[in-house]
Amino acid sequence: MSVFPLVRNYIETRDHRIMNRVHQWSAPQWVRLWMICATRGGDGWLWYALAIVILLFGGPERYIAVSSSFLAAGIGIGFFLLAKRVTGRRRPCHIQAHCWSTLLPPDKFSFPSGHTITAFSIITPLMVLYPEHSAEFTFIGLSIAASRIILGMHFLSDVLVGAAAGSLLGFFALNLLR
Numbered sequence: 001m002s003v004f005p006l007v008r009n010y011i012e013t014r015d016h017r018i019m020n021r022v023h024q025w026s027a028p029q030w031v032r033l034w035m036i037c038a039t040r041g042g043d044g045w046l047w048y049a050l051a052i053v054i055l056l057f058g059g060p061e062r063y064i065a066v067s068s069s070f071l072a073a074g075i076g077i078g079f080f081l082l083a084k085r086v087t088g089r090r091r092p093c094h095i096q097a098h099c100w101s102t103l104l105p106p107d108k109f110s111f112p113s114g115h116t117i118t119a120f121s122i123i124t125p126l127m128v129l130y131p132e133h134s135a136e137f138t139f140i141g142l143s144i145a146a147s148r149i150i151l152g153m154h155f156l157s158d159v160l161v162g163a164a165a166g167s168l169l170g171f172f173a174l175n176l177l178r
Helices: 003-024 029-041 045-057 059-087 114-129 131-150 156-177
Strands: none
Touching: 003 131, 003 156, 029 045, 029 131, 045 059, 045 114, 059 114, 059 156, 114 131, 114 156, 131 156
């Protein structure tokens, strides 16, 4: 007997348990607003605004910071689009209704989280090049990742894989362009 089905069943069981709790949690209004803003920021406008700020005020590392972040994000987008088609995992919001979130997902597939891959692929080179702002970049990445779970768009495992893949892509792109 293969180990893969056992591991997959273990992960799926825990993902569904978390989904059930999240979808029944009537979050306070400030959490709802924070999660919606975080997920909307991860739609792309935040990354363009951040790139402009870094290009204007990022010092001598600004070009490598923006280039490596966008290279990693581009590769990440290609990766998650392919992975979503291959895995075909349904989103939590398509499995069970959420008690308050009415956001519509950008597509029907859940694994891995594209918002999270993009966020971590962008913030990883920035954290390396601007360590004095690591806390802010980490807050942004974790907020986007958490919003995907709390809004019913992704399972915890989708987000964890997205964060790991995005971080690896960010390190790869930075080292490639340095």
